[in-house]
Amino acid sequence: MVSSPSAEIRQRSDALAGLVVIVAIVAAIQVASFFVPAYIMPAPLVILAALWHELTHDTLDVVATLLRLFGAVLASLVVGTALGILMLTATWLRPYLRALLVVDTGIPALSWMIIAVFWFRNPEQRIFFILFLILLPFYAINVYDGLQALPKELVEMVESFRPTRLQAFRYLWLPHLIPYVILTTKSVIGYATRMVIFAELIGAALGIGAKMAVAESAFKMDDILAWTVLLVILNVVLQALIGLVERRLLHWRGEVAVR
Amino acid sequence: MSGAAEIVLERVTCVFNGVTAVEALSLEVARGETVALVGRTGAGKSTAINVILGSLAPTSGRVRVAGYDPYREFRKLRGKLAISFQTDRLLPWRTALENVALGLQIGGVHGAPARERAREWLARVKMSGAEDKYPHELSGGMRQRVSLARTLAVDPGIVLLDESFSQLDQVTSAELRRDFRQLVRELGKTCLFITHRIEDAVEMADRVLVLAPPAHVVLDVRPGDHPDPRVLVDRIATAMLADHLSSRQE
Numbered sequence: 001m002v003s004s005p006s007a008e009i010r011q012r013s014d015a016l017a018g019l020v021v022i023v024a025i026v027a028a029i030q031v032a033s034f035f036v037p038a039y040i041m042p043a044p045l046v047i048l049a050a051l052w053h054e055l056t057h058d059t060l061d062v063v064a065t066l067l068r069l070f071g072a073v074l075a076s077l078v079v080g081t082a083l084g085i086l087m088l089t090a091t092w093l094r095p096y097l098r099a100l101l102v103v104d105t106g107i108p109a110l111s112w113m114i115i116a117v118f119w120f121r122n123p124e125q126r127i128f129f130i131l132f133l134i135l136l137p138f139y140a141i142n143v144y145d146g147l148q149a150l151p152k153e154l155v156e157m158v159e160s161f162r163p164t165r166l167q168a169f170r171y172l173w174l175p176h177l178i179p180y181v182i183l184t185t186k187s188v189i190g191y192a193t194r195m196v197i198f199a200e201l202i203g204a205a206l207g208i209g210a211k212m213a214v215a216e217s218a219f220k221m222d223d224i225l226a227w228t229v230l231l232v233i234l235n236v237v238l239q240a241l242i243g244l245v246e247r248r249l250l251h252w253r254g255e256v257a258v259r
Numbered sequence: 260m261s262g263a264a265e266i267v268l269e270r271v272t273c274v275f276n277g278v279t280a281v282e283a284l285s286l287e288v289a290r291g292e293t294v295a296l297v298g299r300t301g302a303g304k305s306t307a308i309n310v311i312l313g314s315l316a317p318t319s320g321r322v323r324v325a326g327y328d329p330y331r332e333f334r335k336l337r338g339k340l341a342i343s344f345q346t347d348r349l350l351p352w353r354t355a356l357e358n359v360a361l362g363l364q365i366g367g368v369h370g371a372p373a374r375e376r377a378r379e380w381l382a383r384v385k386m387s388g389a390e391d392k393y394p395h396e397l398s399g400g401m402r403q404r405v406s407l408a409r410t411l412a413v414d415p416g417i418v419l420l421d422e423s424f425s426q427l428d429q430v431t432s433a434e435l436r437r438d439f440r441q442l443v444r445e446l447g448k449t450c451l452f453i454t455h456r457i458e459d460a461v462e463m464a465d466r467v468l469v470l471a472p473p474a475h476v477v478l479d480v481r482p483g484d485h486p487d488p489r490v491l492v493d494r495i496a497t498a499m500l501a502d503h504l505s506s507r508q509e
Contacts, residue, residue: 156348157348159314161337172350175352252351252353252393253351
């Protein structure tokens, strides 16, 4: 699909604004590094060197963090979507499931982290458990809301062809749900990245969070900032990837122009 | 017209929350016949159509569509009965071609054969060239044409129209009505349609049934028996007005 001139102008001005912000931050770090010791604020070039070292020597930690993130997001997406559908179809179960999700969203992430340390020995299980329980309600609630927003007219239209339940799901419910699932993923991915880092910080020997814990105990501010930069880059890349999937799967949506 | 009844309603009554929407409605539509249901708002036309479609169960009475009970034997009517609604109801994530293919896919026709048939139907409703367009890229009239193609592509013996042309401008509506009428005649479909416009009913139907609330037939006429359509339009309008006045007096 060819993007409109207004969309191109907007994209260019967004990119320019992003660049200006990055340059301003780098300049501020450089200025600060002149006045304070390196363990408080190292120079941008030192951070860059640390980042290069991390990318070339700690690749396994980055991969481990990403795999944990993808695994937990995927599992929450699948189970959360199923729960959302169940909430709509099994009316007798709906109030119980909803109450369960409300309780889950009310439990602080930190509580889950501490509970996970007590309940699981294996760090992978701990991290998966924490992320899964934190992300699950987002998918379940958004999918349930999405299903409720399905226009009755479209349901009647599809029903008029007398489909089986599976056909109705395939041709109507599933394509209708895709925007809601993508939107949820877009909203939670940054939060999920922060949570996986916290979880690794508390209970893992491998991963970006674990490496940050080591850097913290060694007063290596350049490493901590380098990991932070990498996390920001990862978040931008992940958002871009989701944007790509969104454009691919939701290309049928017309662009809305606002005056 | 063969004379065998494709749609039969015998003393059908529908009561919702104590309100009677349809009361002892009896009507028959013969195979190949086009019948119009007219009546003022609240006359029970849409309820009657929903009962025939099988999306509503009557409180009492008997309904047979192509020999089946449309509510209890819902799936048995797959491919035999189709409806075109007041609004196009196209799936926004599907192209025009994919929308037309929807009923075919539900009926078990997939891939190239479904696409080919959908393409043929788009051509029949004069929408060639719009196969890959999404609904938001089409005008109201074009969307309604795609919707009609989707209804007819499954090759149903019985076609229901629920005010399918009422939301279009007069020129587009007249053009679509003419094309639809021609297609239905050509293909020998049985057709039952709801309309608010008496002129449309007289122009398109073999029979016009005037309903009065709660959905009982107050007039059953054949436009073919009336050489002057204007006289018939007046007669139908008078029947509707009389019903309206008597209900106000009550």
